[in-house]
Amino acid sequence: xxxxxxxxxxxxxxxxxRIAVLGYGNQGRPQALNLRDSGVSQMRIALRDGxxxxxxxxxxGFDVMTPAEAARWADILVMLFPDEEQARVYRDELAxxxxxxxxxxxxxxxxxxxxxxxxxxxxxxxxxxxKGPGTALRDEYLQGGGLLSLFAVHQDxxxxxxxxxxxxxxALGSGRVGMLETSFAEECEADLFNEQxxxxxxxPELIHAGFETLxxxxxxxxxxxxxxxxxxxxxxxxxYQRGIAGMRWTISNTAExxxxxxxxxxxxxxxxxxxxxxxxxxxxGSFVKDLIADxxxxxxxxxxxxxxxxxxxxxxxxxxxxxxxx
Ligand code: NDP
Ligand code: MG
Numbered sequence: 001x002x003x004x005x006x007x008x009x010x011x012x013x014x015x016x017x018r019i020a021v022l023g024y025g026n027q028g029r030p031q032a033l034n035l036r037d038s039g040v041s042q043m044r045i046a047l048r049d050g051x052x053x054x055x056x057x058x059x060x061g062f063d064v065m066t067p068a069e070a071a072r073w074a075d076i077l078v079m080l081f082p083d084e085e086q087a088r089v090y091r092d093e094l095a096x097x098x099x100x101x102x103x104x105x106x107x108x109x110x111x112x113x114x115x116x117x118x119x120x121x122x123x124x125x126x127x128x129x130x131k132g133p134g135t136a137l138r139d140e141y142l143q144g145g146g147l148l149s150l151f152a153v154h155q156d157x158x159x160x161x162x163x164x165x166x167x168x169x170x171a172l173g174s175g176r177v178g179m180l181e182t183s184f185a186e187e188c189e190a191d192l193f194n195e196q197x198x199x200x201x202x203x204p205e206l207i208h209a210g211f212e213t214l215x216x217x218x219x220x221x222x223x224x225x226x227x228x229x230x231x232x233x234x235x236x237x238x239x240y241q242r243g244i245a246g247m248r249w250t251i252s253n254t255a256e257x258x259x260x261x262x263x264x265x266x267x268x269x270x271x272x273x274x275x276x277x278x279x280x281x282x283x284x285g286s287f288v289k290d291l292i293a294d295x296x297x298x299x300x301x302x303x304x305x306x307x308x309x310x311x312x313x314x315x316x317x318x319x320x321x322x323x324x325x326x
Contacts (some may be wrong), residue, residue, distance in 0.1 A: 004166065006175035013160075013167035015039045020070035022046040022089070023081030024053040027107050027130075030138035031080060031172060032062065037141070038171035046070035046077075071097035076164070078105040084295040087116035095120055101158050105168055109188030112154050114288045119154075124161035127152040128169040129187055137172065146173030150182045192282045197275045204309070206266070207232065211314050221317040229318065 014035065021032045024045050036043055045057040046067045054064045070077060071094045079086055090104075090111075103124040104117075111117040112125060119125045130137045130147040137147050149172060151165040169179045195201060207228050214224035238247040248256055281287045294301045309315075 001180055004175075004179040004181070005177075006170050008179075009166035009170035009175050010163060011039065011167060011170060013163055014076070014171050015041070017075040018042040018044075018073060019076045019078065020044045020046045020065070020074035021078045021080055022067055022070065023079075024051075024057045025081070026134040027137070028053075028078075028080035028134075029056065029060070030134035030141075031078065031107075031130075032057075033060065033138060034141045034172050035168075038173075040171060044070055044073065067093040068097050071095075071102075072099070074102065075099065076103045076105060076168070078107075079111070080107055083108060083110045083116075084292055086111040090117045090119075098123065103158075103161070103164055105164075106184075108191060109152070109184035109186075110192070110288065113184045113188040114285055116288075116292075121155075122157050123155065124158050124164060125153070125155040126161050126165040126168070127154065127182075127184055127187060128165060128172065128174075129191075130172060130174060140177075141173035144176070146176040148178045148180065149174035150180050150187050152182050152184050152187060154184050189279070189282050192287060193275075193279050196282075196287075197278050203232075208312060208314065215313070221313065222321060225314060225317045225321060229314065230321075 015038075017040075019035060019040055019042065021028050021035075021043070022045075024032070024047060028045070032043060032045060043062060045054075045062045045064050046069070047054050047057065047064055049066060051064075057064050065073065067089055077094060077098065079090075081089070094104075098120070100122050101124070103126065104119055106112060106125070106127050107129050109127055109129070112119070112127075127150065129150045131149065132147045140146050149169045151169045153161045153165055156162065166175075166179065169175065210228035211221075211224045214228070215221055235247065238250055242249070248259075278287075290301075
């Protein structure tokens with residue numbers, strides 16, 4: 001896969017445009033600040049009336065407007081508010097007002113890939129997806145680096161959509177470290193799969209299961225917490241810096257021998273079968289259908305699962321131990 005850098009991008013392209021960032025949350029704030037520091041001078045933040053985020057955007061020196069005002073004003077609209085809101089906001093507040101030949105930038109392929117947003121034919125539609133949380137996007141940028149980003153073009157109405165994707169992604173700081181080309185479909189499906197099968201679904205469940213096994217067997221919750229949760233930070237940092245094989249050089253032979261005994265008894269053939277089933281549910285749209293259904297009824301499933309996670313005994317131990325450090 002080819003990797004692109006700042007030298008492949010025209011920084012003046014985004015600097016010459018009016019950019020409105022819709023949403024000022026996890027991604028919206030860091031992206032807006034990075035763009036401004038990369039020389040984009042004509043920028044606005046778009047938020048709904050009465051938005052709690054408006055104060056923060058104002059304090060950071062940005063003018064705030066409504067999505068409809070932003071659509072009339074901007075050359076580039078950046079969709080950095082929740083995926084499940086994007087269909088309605090695009091249809092009612094953006095599509096009727098956007099300038100001919102304007103551009104939509106997404107940070108995730110979901111709304112386009114699953115047809116929730118059906119963009120007007122005259123618009124450029126691109127993806128700029130930093131691989132990591134917004135806090136890291138901003139921190140790395142301030143240290144002179146950036147996050148690796150994926151970029152893609154869904155619709156090139158003006159002939160310059162790909163150049164725009166390069167210019168925008170580079171302005172986030174990713175041109176300093178690497179930009180990789182993908183499609184909306186690939187980015188979206190891999191991201192949704194990983195959320196469930198590896199990161200947010202599987203790892204917390206693994207921690208809970210390990211903690212519960214030790215506590216049930218009479219171990220103190222503090223020791224169980226330190227073993228099953230705290231050390232995750234260590235292994236994540238090591239894998240991030242050195243890869244999985246490289247991480248092994250820094251752990252004891254005992255830990256490494258433990259890895260060989262345990263790993264494939266926990267991640268079994270059944271686990272891999274279930275992973276393939278999760279991938280099928282992502283690809284056939286049934287996951288997104290469930291997500292939208294939950295959103296439309298006020299998130300009953302999401303709220304129950306949040307409450308269940310908050311009530312788990314590991315939280316009380318964690319709060320006590322984390323307080324010791326601060
Ligand atoms: P957030 O949940 O942080 O977005 C919240 C922001 O959106 C708030 O400013 C909120 O304003 C605003 N908002 C909510 N509803 C609307 C609306 N109807 N109209 C306008 N603004 C609205 O989103 P994320 O940053 O987590 O995600 C944004 C996009 O980035 C998504 O596509 C996501 O998949 C993608 N992404 C996210 C990553 C992350 O780090 N979280 C990583 C990579 C991609 P208010 O104060 O009014 O509620
Ligand atoms: Mg994701």
